[in-house]
Each structure stands twice: as structure tokens, then as C-alpha cells.
Amino acid sequence: xxEAVPRRPSKTRIVVLGESNSGKTxxxxxxxxxxxxxxxxxxHTAHPTVVAHAARPFxxxxxxxxxxxxxxxxxxxxxxxxxLHVWVREPALQTLTVIDTPALGVTDEDTDxxxxxxxxxxxxxxWCTPAMQAWKASEVRMWNLLPRRVRARGxxxxxxxxxxxxxxxxxxxxxxHRDAGPLFRQIVPASACADFVRRSMASL
Amino acid sequence: xLDQDSERHELIGLRLEEARVRLLALVERLGxxxxxxxxxxxxxxxKQLMERSCRxxxxxxxxxxxxxxxxxxxxxxxxxxxxxxPWTAVVTALHFRNSPTRPEHAAMFHLFSADEWKExxxxxxxxxxxxxxxxxxxxxxxxxxxxxxxxxxxxxxLGAKFGELLGQCHQFETVTPELLxxxxxxxxxxxxxxxxxxxxxxxxxxxxxxxxxxxFAYPVTLIDTPGTNxxxxxxxxxxxxxxxxxxxxxxxxxxxQPLSAADIYMLRLLNGLHKDRIVVxxxxxxxxxNPAIDAPAIKSAVEKRLRLEFPALDIPVVCGSAWLGSxxxxxxxxxxxxxxxxxxxxxxxxxTDVTRIGPMHVSSGMRExxxxxxxxxxxxxxxxxxxxxTVCLAELxxxxxxxxxxxxxxxxxxxEARRHEWATRQAAMTEEQRxxxxxxxxxxxxxxxxxxxxxxxxxxxxSATHILHSRLxxxxxxxxxxxxxxxxxxxxxxxxxxxxxxxxxxxxxQMQAAxxxxxxxxxxxxxxxxxxxxxxxxxxxxxxxxDYRGNLLEVPAWSPGARPSIAPLTDKVAVDLGSTxxxxxxxxxxxxxxxxxHLRHLIESDFxxxxxxxxxxxxxxxKQRVDYILHRIxxxxxxxxxxxxxxxxxxxxxxxxxxxPHDDQRLARFEHEQAERAQExxxxxxxxxxxxRELSYVLDVLDASPAESRLLQ
Numbered sequence: 008x009x010e011a012v013p014r015r016p017s018k019t020r021i022v023v024l025g026e027s028n029s030g031k032t033x034x035x036x037x038x039x040x041x042x043x044x045x046x047x048x049x050x051h052t053a054h055p056t057v058v059a060h061a062a063r064p065f066x067x068x069x070x071x072x073x074x075x076x077x078x079x080x081x082x083x084x085x086x087x088x089x090x091l092h093v094w095v096r097e098p099a100l101q102t103l104t105v106i107d108t109p110a111l112g113v114t115d116e117d118t119d120x121x122x123x124x125x126x127x128x129x130x131x132x133x134w135c136t137p138a139m140q141a142w143k144a145s146e147v148r149m150w151n152l153l154p155r156r157v158r159a160r161g162x163x164x165x166x167x168x169x170x171x172x173x174x175x176x177x178x179x180x181x182x183x184h185r186d187a188g189p190l191f192r193q194i195v196p197a198s199a200c201a202d203f204v205r206r207s208m209a210s211l
Numbered sequence: 212x213l214d215q216d217s218e219r220h221e222l223i224g225l226r227l228e229e230a231r232v233r234l235l236a237l238v239e240r241l242g243x244x245x246x247x248x249x250x251x252x253x254x255x256x257x258k259q260l261m262e263r264s265c266r267x268x269x270x271x272x273x274x275x276x277x278x279x280x281x282x283x284x285x286x287x288x289x290x291x292x293x294x295x296x297p298w299t300a301v302v303t304a305l306h307f308r309n310s311p312t313r314p315e316h317a318a319m320f321h322l323f324s325a326d327e328w329k330e331x332x333x334x335x336x337x338x339x340x341x342x343x344x345x346x347x348x349x350x351x352x353x354x355x356x357x358x359x360x361x362x363x364x365x366x367x368x369l370g371a372k373f374g375e376l377l378g379q380c381h382q383f384e385t386v387t388p389e390l391l392x393x394x395x396x397x398x399x400x401x402x403x404x405x406x407x408x409x410x411x412x413x414x415x416x417x418x419x420x421x422x423x424x425x426x427f428a429y430p431v432t433l434i435d436t437p438g439t440n441x442x443x444x445x446x447x448x449x450x451x452x453x454x455x456x457x458x459x460x461x462x463x464x465x466x467x468q469p470l471s472a473a474d475i476y477m478l479r480l481l482n483g484l485h486k487d488r489i490v491v492x493x494x495x496x497x498x499x500x501n502p503a504i505d506a507p508a509i510k511s512a513v514e515k516r517l518r519l520e521f522p523a524l525d526i527p528v529v530c531g532s533a534w535l536g537s538x539x540x541x542x543x544x545x546x547x548x549x550x551x552x553x554x555x556x557x558x559x560x561x562x563t564d565v566t567r568i569g570p571m572h573v574s575s576g577m578r579e580x581x582x583x584x585x586x587x588x589x590x591x592x593x594x595x596x597x598x599x600x601t602v603c604l605a606e607l608x609x610x611x612x613x614x615x616x617x618x619x620x621x622x623x624x625x626x627e628a629r630r631h632e633w634a635t636r637q638a639a640m641t642e643e644q645r646x647x648x649x650x651x652x653x654x655x656x657x658x659x660x661x662x663x664x665x666x667x668x669x670x671x672x673x674s675a676t677h678i679l680h681s682r683l684x685x686x687x688x689x690x691x692x693x694x695x696x697x698x699x700x701x702x703x704x705x706x707x708x709x710x711x712x713x714x715x716x717x718x719x720x721q722m723q724a725a726x727x728x729x730x731x732x733x734x735x736x737x738x739x740x741x742x743x744x745x746x747x748x749x750x751x752x753x754x755x756x757x758d759y760r761g762n763l764l765e766v767p768a769w770s771p772g773a774r775p776s777i778a779p780l781t782d783k784v785a786v787d788l789g790s791t792x793x794x795x796x797x798x799x800x801x802x803x804x805x806x807x808x809h810l811r812h813l814i815e816s817d818f819x820x821x822x823x824x825x826x827x828x829x830x831x832x833x834k835q836r837v838d839y840i841l842h843r844i845x846x847x848x849x850x851x852x853x854x855x856x857x858x859x860x861x862x863x864x865x866x867x868x869x870x871x872p873h874d875d876q877r878l879a880r881f882e883h884e885q886a887e888r889a890q891e892x893x894x895x896x897x898x899x900x901x902x903x904r905e906l907s908y909v910l911d912v913l914d915a916s917p918a919e920s921r922l923l924q
Contacts, residue, residue: 167498
């Protein structure tokens with residue numbers, strides 16, 4: 008498996024974070040430029056999932072002892088998964104790798120240790136906050152629990168922004184700039200996030 | 212599509228209201244029938260029936276759609292202001308009364324007193340106190356910054372002299388959405404500067420709105436809360452404190468993020484408080500990508516999670532969209548009549564904005580939630596109270612009826628005896644005299660034992676609260692000790708630990724269990740004393756009327772739901788604070804033993820205070836019960852005594868007749884008077900029977916238990 012997929016650490020790595028059902032998977036798809044993962048209104052992403060480019064589509068699970076097993080479907084993942092790997096042939100992914108993460112804060116405050124691990128090598132950390140219930144106290148707390156160097160590369164993405172009117176979005180953005188501005192490099196609606204990521208890649 | 216009728220639910224709590232109205236009328240009627248001795252009991256019942264509304268708190272995280280939900284349920288679209296940003300800043304109580312007279316004030320806003328404001332604005336109130344205790348000297352910058360913002364904002368909005376407003380109460384004759392926005396919404400200064408209105412929400416402590424007609428048959432107080440999980444910590448704190456003793460909780464969650472960790476945490480707190488009183492409303496289903504498929508999936512996922520978290524409970528879950536419910540209620544032609552909520556885009560009516568008409572076939576869930584609330588009300592403490600009043604009145608009426616029967620019988624016997632010769636008549640009178648003396652003796656004995664029983668009850672309360680207090684304190688100390696030892700143990704084994712967090716939920720559960728058990732114990736001690744009293748009353752009744760076969764004077768059973776409040780247990784304490792604080796706390800102390808000692812101290816100081824509050828609550832509850840028991844027994848025994856007094860008067864008149872001159876005119880007048888008294892007895896008896904029939908009907912309406920119905924057979 009290792010030979011089949013060459014690692015290219017030079018690619019920009021983007022990790023997508025957020026509470027449950029905050030639109031992380033949809034954002035990963037938007038950045039990847041295709042419906043790579045299936046978003047669901049109920050089920051959560053169970054494992055950190057690395058989406059990267061490869062000539063041949065390929066699914067694998069990486070166990071906690073760093074062994075990789077090939078998978079027929081993401082639902083077949085074994086118990087002891089460190090992260091899942093999805094290789095797809097998407098032009099948008101030629102220069103970047105996106106990591107989807109399980110929801111933070113499912114249990115009261117104990118963070119899944121795999122999430123900070125997934126963040127470690129990330130060049131950008133995107134926090135997804137849904138427009139209808141944006142930037143709650145629990146999100147502030149969760150974000151502040153992440154390592155400082157991850158937070159230094161933070162972008163706040165407002166997901167589901169299409170569900171509210173433009174005027175409302177303006178007022179929401181004003182509040183977010185006021186309340187969360189100091190904690191992020193940038194605050195953008197998720198729809199603009201993929202473009203923003205590509206544009207800012209040059210500066211990374 | 213905009214079918215309004217489908218959104219109009221049946222009036223909520225219709226049956227309870229029928230029972231309440233009938234009971235009120237009965238209380239009025241019985242005042243004349245039962246006499247002065249029953250007045251304390253009747254007055255208490257009247258007060259309860261007039262003033263006790265069903266409190267329904269609408270709670271949930273910020274932006275779950277609580278205000279929109281209330282607007283839809285109350286069938287007043289656009290009434291409470293809503294917005295895209297957290298908007299409700301003040302706990303708002305909507306009092307619904309279906310009274311024919313207009314309420315005196317339509318709205319009343321209490322502003323913070325100078326002291327309250329000072330406490331809040333100079334440090335963030337209780338939250339700072341908690342933080343200080345956990346990490347002395349550590350001031351959370353965020354909290355300080357927010358409190359600063361609040362103070363400056365109040366000054367900017369209300370002028371430098373806003374301090375003069377503190378402590379005021381503002382009343383208004385009419386309510387408009389604009390007025391509500393001025394007092395309860397967080398506000399948007401850009402919008403406000405333009406229209407020249409003043410925003411009071413920063414200094415408003417509570418808002419009360421009085422509404423004369425609504426979707427509720429039974430008097431209801433709907434409570435809108437600012438929402439938990441608010442990054443504005445001061446507001447979060449206000450919400451938590453506002454959740455005092457509602458009868459029903461509607462827990463609103465968003466379908467887009469159903470049942471997050473924060474929701475579960477809050478439900479856990481509530482669960483301890485109010486089993487079977489929660490309904491979950493999954494709001495915003497109209498915003499799901501595919502409502503027809505997603506909504507049922509989310510509903511079953513939520514139900515599954517609830518069963519997992521709370522296996523003992525059956526929490527009803529309703530899916531819907533408050534936004535849709537509000538919208539469907541607006542007659543399309545009269546849309547202009549209702550001003551659009553501040554800041555929110557106008558509702559899409561045909562011809563304006565049809566982008567969201569798509570999910571219109573989604574149910575708003577309003578009819579369903581109305582039905583669930585009606586059902587919960589029927590088993591709530593309100594229904595319990597109505598039953599208690601009914602049963603209590605039934606007993607009073609029964610004993611009055613028995614007294615009247617006995618009087619009627621004695622009048623008849625005496626009149627009958629007069630037709631016989633002197634010796635028979637003399638014998639009948641002596642017999643009546645003898646039995647009256649016996650009753651009086653028994654009644655006097657009973658009255659004497661009352662004094663003793665009062666003292667006995669007071670002793671019981673003292674010892675019960677004492678035991679409760681020492682039990683709770685032991686639990687707290689043991690738990691604190693245990694936590695400290697566990698922490699020491701783990702830190703010694705793993706010196707790399709960087710933080711620690713004590714989970715006090717088990718402590719809350721233990722305290723709750725001990726508290727309720729002690730309370731039950733005290734209550735059953737009371738019941739034993741009552742059981743001792745009732746047979747004595749029964750002896751008097753049965754000697755009054757030996758052939759009486761009806762059910763009378765059953766020892767009243769206290770409904771298991773009539774429990775004391777355990778609200779103090781939900782108080783936020785220092786150890787409930789988030790992990791950031793815990794890390795600070797951990798870092799502030801190097802020495803292991805010092806940490807353990809401080810942890811023990813933290814848990815003890817907060818929970819011993821809570822234990823004290825619980826004991827006070829139990830004490831006042833037990834006192835109320837004793838008052839009720841004494842009122843009740845007093846009313847019955849006084850009823851019997853007045854019956855005896857009337858018979859005594861009869862007999863005295865008979866003796867008077869015997870001693871005085873024997874002329875036929877006097878005799879005829881006497882017999883006429885006695886016949887009138889007999890008539891009066893019969894009239895009263897008839898009224899009693901009618902009242903009993905009415906009470907029996909009320910119990911039917913309330914779906915009485917078999918034990919309760921038996922009283923009226």
C-alpha cells in the first residue's frame with residue numbers, strides 16, 4: 008500500500024474542524040471539488056479522514072499501530088482506526104490534501120486525541136460554524152483547547168450560509184468579526200471558503 | 212398551501228380548565244354552605260385556583276428558535292423579537308389568562324436594582340465569584356471584557372445617567388413588537404441609532420407580558436429564555452438562574468445540529484429535577500435539505516440517544532418548524548398588519564419571496580406539540596393540585612352532609628316523641644342529652660389532642676430536617692474526600708498529568724436520592740400521625756349517624772408527584788467550570804497535597820451550601836403539609852362541632868318548652884319552627900348532594916384514580 012501511494016509532504020494540508028453537523032464534510036467536498044464523502048444530517052464522521060489525490064481511487068484505514076489496510080468501503084473500517092485515507096483523482100487535490108474530522112465536543116469536553124494529532128501537520132485549520140446557530144460558547148471553548156500553533160492558522164468558515172438572507176449574513180458576519188475576529192486569521196462564508204483556500208495557498 | 216385551520220390547535224389544557232372553573236364556582240357556593248370554620252381551607256383553595264398558572268419554560272441553546280417557537284405556539288407571529296444573532300437577552304414571561312376583564316397592564320419590565328447592577332457590572336456576578344474560588348486571583352479576561360462591553364453599551368444606549376433608571380419598574384398599557392424589542396432584545400446599535408429608540412435590555416431583569424386571549428384554556432405562563440451555550444457569559448448565567456420550577460419544559464433543539472453535547476448536559480441537569488415533564492421539540496426541519504426523509508431520521512436518532520442517556524424516561528419528541536408554524540398563521544392578505552421581526556427578512560408571502568416555499572408541506576409540528584403539552588399538563592403538579600382540592604372539598608361536604616342528616620334525624624325523633632306520653636318524651640330527651648354529652652366529650656378530647664399533635668408535627672419536622680442535614684453533609688464530605696484521594700492516587704501514578712477535572716454529577720445524584728428519600732420518610736411519618744387522627748374523627752361521625760354507609764374520612768394519600776423542589780442542586784458551582792479554568796487551577800498549585808486539599812475544599816464549600824438550601828426547602832415543604840393537614844382536620848372537626856351545637860340548641864328549646872306554660876299557640880309556633888329547621892337541614896343536605904355530584908364529575912374530568920373516586924361513592 009505504501010508503495011502504491013507516494014507521500015508528498017510538500018502539499019498544503021488543510022484540516023476541517025467543528026461541532027457535530029456543522030457542515031465539515033460538505034466543506035471538504037467543496038474544497039476537493041467533488042462529492043468525495045457523503046454528508047448526512049444524522050450520522051457523524053467517525054474517524055479523521057484524509058482526502059488526497061492519486062491516479063487510482065483507493066480507500067484505506069490506518070490503525071493505531073500505523074498499519075494500513077485496504078478497504079472496499081468506508082463503512083467497513085476496523086475498530087482500531089487512527090485515520091482513514093481516501094485517494095481520489097481530482098484536479099483540485101493535486102496541490103492540497105484535506106482532512107475531515109469527527110465532531111468535536113460529542114462527549115462533554117474530552118477531545119478525541121486523534122484530532123489534535125490530525126491537526127499537527129496542517130497548514131490551515133478551518134473551523135466550521137453553522138450560520139443558523141453560529142459561534143456558541145461550546146465552540147469557543149473547543150477552539151481554545153486546540154494547540155496554539157493550530158489556532159494560529161485558523162479560518163472560521165460560516166456553513167449553511169445559503170439558509171439565511173443576505174442581510175442576515177451581513178449582520179452575522181459583523182458579530183463574528185467582533186466576537187471571534189481576534190481568534191482567527193480570516194472569517195468567511197463556507198461557500199467562499201474553497202476559493203479563499205486556493206487563493207491563500209500562494210501565501211502559505 | 213397556507214391553510215390556517217390546519218395550524219390552529221385545540222385549546223391547550225381544556226379539561227383542566229373545565230375542572231378549575233367548576234371548582235372555583237363550588238368554592239364560592241360552599242362558603243355559604245359550610246360555615247366559617249371551612250373558610251381558611253376554602254380561601255386557600257380559591258387562591259390556588261385563581262393564581263396558580265401552569266408554567267411552561269421554553270429552553271435550549273442560543274439560536275435554537277425558542278422565541279419563534281413561542282410565537283407559533285401562542286399564535287402570535289412576529290410577537291417576540293427574533294434575529295439571526297442571539298437576540299433574546301431577558302427572561303420573558305408571557306402570562307395567558309382567559310379572563311373577561313382586560314389585564315391592568317399589558318407589560319411590566321423590572322429593571323435591575325442598583326445593587327444587582329453593581330454586582331453584575333463590576334465583576335460578572337456569581338460567575339466571577341465561582342471563578343475566583345476555583346483559581347483565586349485569576350480573572351477570566353473574556354468575562355471582564357464582556358462585562359466591560361455591557362457597561363459601556365448601557366451607558367451609550369441610555370446615557371451617562373442611566374443609573375437613575377435602576378430599580379424602576381416600567382408599565383405599559385399595550386404591547387408592540389417594538390416595545391418588546393426595546394426591553395428584551397440584545398439589540399443592534401446601528402439599527403437603533405437610526406430610529407431614536409432606547410434599548411433597556413442591558414439593565415432589564417425581568418419582563419412580564421399579560422395576554423388576555425391565547426391558545427391556552429388553562430392559565431399558562433410561557434417563559435422565553437435567552438438560551439444556554441451563549442458565548443456572552445453574563446447572559447448564559449442569567450438563563451441558568453431563571454429555570455425555577457416550571458411545570459413543563461419544552462426543550463427546543465435545532466434539526467441542523469440535533470442533540471449536541473451541550474444539550475445532553477442540560478437535559479441531565481433537568482432530568483434530575485423534573486422527570487416526565489420534558490418534551491423535546493426538533494425545530495428548523497424546514498431547513499433540512501430533504502425534510503421528508505431527514506426529519507424522521509433525525510427524530511429517531513434523537514429518540515435513540517435519549518433512550519440511551521435516560522433509560523428510565525420516556526421523553527416525547529416532536530419534529531417541526533416554528534418558523535413555518537408562524538408563517539402559516541399569517542393571513543396572506545393581512546401580512547402588513549404584523550410588522551416583520553426586527554432585523555429578519557420579511558416572511559415570504561406569495562409574490563414576495565418564494566425561495567423557501569419548497570418545504571411548505573413539512574408539518575410545523577404545532578398541533579402535535581400542543582397535544583403533548585395538554586397531555587403533560589394532565590399529569591403535572593397542576594392536575595395533582597386540582598385533584599387534591601377536589602378530594603378535600605368532597606370530604607368537607609361529606610362531613611357536613613352527615614352532620615345535617617344527624618340533626619334532621621334528631622329533630623324528627625324529638626317531634627315524634629312529642630306525640631307520645633310524657634314519659635317517652637322525657638326518655639327521648641334524656642337520650643339525646645346523653646349522646647350530645649358524649650359527642651362533646653369526644654370533640655373536646657380531640658381538640659385537646661390537637662395542641663399535642665401540633666407540637667408532635669413540629670418535633671417531626673425538626674428531627675427530619677436534622678437527619679436530612681447530617682445525611683447530606685456526610686455524602687458531600689465523603690464524596691469530596693473520595694475525589695481528593697482519587698486525584699492524589701492518579702497523579703502519583705502518572706506525574707505527567709497536566710490537568711484534572713472532578714465530575715460532580717454522581718454527587719448531585721446521590722444528594723438528590725438521599726434528599727427525596729428523607730422527604731418521603733418524613734411524609735410517611737406525617738401520614739402515620741394522620742392515620743391516628745382519622746379514626747377518632749370517624750368515631751364521632753359514626754356515633755352521630757350509626758347507620759351511615761357512605762365512604763368518609765379516608766386518610767388523604769399524597770400524590771407521589773408532590774415532591775419538594777431540588778432546584779438548588781442545579782446551581783452552577785465552581786467545579787462545573789470549563790477545562791480552561793481547571794488547567795489554570797491545576798497550574799496554580801505545585802504541591803500534590805495542596806491540590807487535593809483545595810479540591811476537597813472546593814467541593815465541600817459549594818455543596819454544603821447547597822445541602823443547607825435543600826434542607827430549608829424541605830422544611831418549608833413539610834411545614835406547608837402540616838398546615839394543610841391541620842386546616843383539614845380542623846375544618847372537619849369544627850363542622851361536626853357546629854352540628855352538635857345546633858342539636859344542643861334544639862334540645863334546649865325542647866327543655867324550655869317543657870318548663871314553660873303549656874298553651875297550644877306556643878306549642879304550634881314551636882313545632883312550626885322545628886319543621887322549618889328540618890326544612891333547612893333538608894335544603895342543606897340537598898345542596899351537599901349536588902356539590903358531591905359536581906365534585907364527582909370534576910374527578911371524572913381529571914381522570915381520577917380509583918381511590919379518589921371511591922370517596923364520592
